[in-house]
Amino acid sequence: MSLLRCKPASTLIEVNVDLWRDNNPLLDDAGQYRRMIGKLIYLTITFAVLVLSKFMHKPRELHWTAAVRILAYVKSCPEKRLLYKKHEHLHIFVFSDAGYAGDIGDRKSTFGFCTFIGGNLVIWRSKKQSRSSAEAEYRAIAHTACEMIWLQKLLTKLSFTGPMPMHCDNQSAIYIAKNPVFHERIKHIEVDCNFVRDVWGKKAISL
Structure with missing residues (x-):
């Protein structure tokens, strides 16, 4: 046809x-x-x-x-x-987001992130997960942080230093990452919370 x-x-x-x-x-x-x-x-x-x-x-x-x-x-x-241009910087910007129960068929949430290095898009990914709205956003941050740490190690040979900014549009998720007390609402995602707080505390990423 x-x-x-x-x-x-x-x-x-x-x-x-x-x-x-x-x-x-x-x-x-x-x-x-x-x-x-x-x-x-x-x-x-x-x-x-x-x-x-x-x-x-x-x-x-x-x-x-x-x-x-x-x-x-x-x-x-x-x-x-995809157009890759030469820029005068090697800044890294990461954007993370999650859609709550967006799939009509299985009602699962989908999170995704994209990473720009020197102004060029180099990494992007989307994945499904079954979570509440705030939890979906926070797990998106945790998965994205893992990728950022891997990328930071890769770029060490290029003399990259400083925290990598991650942009997230969910204030609750950012508050959870920065607040060491917010326990009752996050006890079911404690592992992710501790991981993100650890890398944020070490100034490997900024939110």
Whole structure:
């Protein structure tokens, strides 16, 4: 099937689309869907493709439509790419965030982070977790802090010094990280709390 003349799409996937509906007809050719998703994984490496890959065992027509939309998006922006420029600094900035129960299907939270070195995006990741809102945000900080410590060790040979700033939009999570007393609400994530407080106390990161 040729999609060269398909209408370009401005986004990878529709906002708030329910891909978990079981009242949608099954695809006649599930193999065609699996082959497309396999190719898209190598072509785009996007979160949208990873979501669609969950349905390869029993794909439905709405999953095929969503996959075609990704191709339409790729057609709309062939010039988009990661651009790495030379800057006069080696500053590191990390952004961490979590979405509470954002997956309609399994109601799991998704956290993610991205790391910029010298103004260029070099590391990004997203992962699912089953947590409360504040806990999801804090575990996102803990996972991100692990990556930052690993990156700091890697950059030691480049004479990098000083705390790496981590940007988080949840004030409760930042308060937990800096407050050694806030015990009752965080006893179930005590290991993560102690780890983040330790690296923050050593000025390896700043929040």
